Amino acid sequence: MKKMVEVSNVMKEYGEVGSSFRALKDVSLDIYKGEFVGIMGPSGSGKTTLLNIMSTIDKASSGRILIDSEPVNNLKDNELARFRRDAVGFIFQDFNLLDNMTTRDNIALPLTLNNIKHQIILDKIDELTKLLGISHQVDKYPYELSGGQKQRAAICRALITSPKVIFADEPTGALDSKSSSEVLECLKNINKTMGTTIIMVTHDANAASYCDRIMFLRDGKIHGRLDSDGNKKELYRKVLNMLAIMGGTENELL
Numbered sequence: 001m002k003k004m005v006e007v008s009n010v011m012k013e014y015g016e017v018g019s020s021f022r023a024l025k026d027v028s029l030d031i032y033k034g035e036f037v038g039i040m041g042p043s044g045s046g047k048t049t050l051l052n053i054m055s056t057i058d059k060a061s062s063g064r065i066l067i068d069s070e071p072v073n074n075l076k077d078n079e080l081a082r083f084r085r086d087a088v089g090f091i092f093q094d095f096n097l098l099d100n101m102t103t104r105d106n107i108a109l110p111l112t113l114n115n116i117k118h119q120i121i122l123d124k125i126d127e128l129t130k131l132l133g134i135s136h137q138v139d140k141y142p143y144e145l146s147g148g149q150k151q152r153a154a155i156c157r158a159l160i161t162s163p164k165v166i167f168a169d170e171p172t173g174a175l176d177s178k179s180s181s182e183v184l185e186c187l188k189n190i191n192k193t194m195g196t197t198i199i200m201v202t203h204d205a206n207a208a209s210y211c212d213r214i215m216f217l218r219d220g221k222i223h224g225r226l227d228s229d230g231n232k233k234e235l236y237r238k239v240l241n242m243l244a245i246m247g248g249t250e251n252e253l254l
């Protein structure tokens with residue numbers, strides 16, 4: 001299988017020399033094309049730091065990141081901006097939709113920056129919003145949507161550039177359990193039908209149970225992994241076990 005994201009010996013230090021804090025300590029992992037990978041671990045274990053470094057939002061203090069075989073550590077700012085826009089999609093806990101734009105314009109935003117023809121953008125929005133079940137919401141503003149609809153709009157926006165990989169930080173963190181399940185079903189569907197690689201940070205064992213593989217972080221290091229055998233309930237049970245072994249119940253780890 002082809003590697004989509006390669007993380008080699010990544011270290012991340014925050015703060016000044018002498019009083020610095022090491023948030024990631026020699027982390028290495030490979031994520032393959034078409035995988036849906038979860039990242040879990042206690043609060044402060046380095047999940048968001050790792051996601052931000054993998055997705056080029058942040059830079060590692062040392063180590064190497066390749067996305068689809070392209071080294072991204074040393075890209076110049078303008079190359080990095082283009083790479084981010086074209087090759088990766090982002091989904092955040094709080095949706096990050098712009099309040100003064102309709103859902104359609106929010107979804108179109110990454111492509112309008114790329115000078116793509118209007119009709120091509122409209123066709124793509126039509127296709128994606130149908131896939132995500134929000135085609136009747138495109139003229140509404142974000143405040144007129146439910147949380148689940150907002151997140152599905154944000155997923156459409158992440159997908160509009162046909163990215164190689166989607167990075168999601170707690171995508172269900174602000175949603176109730178029904179909306180969470182709808183969003184996770186959408187992500188799973190995209191992963192299976194479009195083959196998009198998805199990397200998702202989550203605290204939620206149910207969300208993690210949608211993944212093909214879960215990597216566990218503790219104190220800035222990879223602490224373990226779980227692989228799905230296709231049985232979601234079984235994976236959910238194993239995740240809860242793993243969280244308990246790592247030193248607390250699911251809630252204590254929040």
Ligand SMILES: Nc1ncnc2c1ncn2[C@@H]1O[C@H](COP(=O)(O)OP(=O)(O)OP(=O)(O)O)[C@@H](O)[C@H]1O
Nearest residue numbers: 014015021023041042043044045046047048049050
């Ligand atoms: N900008 C920063 N400056 C200094 N320290 C930071 C910074 N960002 C994160 N940290 C520290 O790095 C460690 C890892 O943070 P990170 O946000 O990656 O953890 P996390 O596992 O995502 O936590 P949570 O589940 O609470 O979101 C924490 O101890 C945090 O306080």
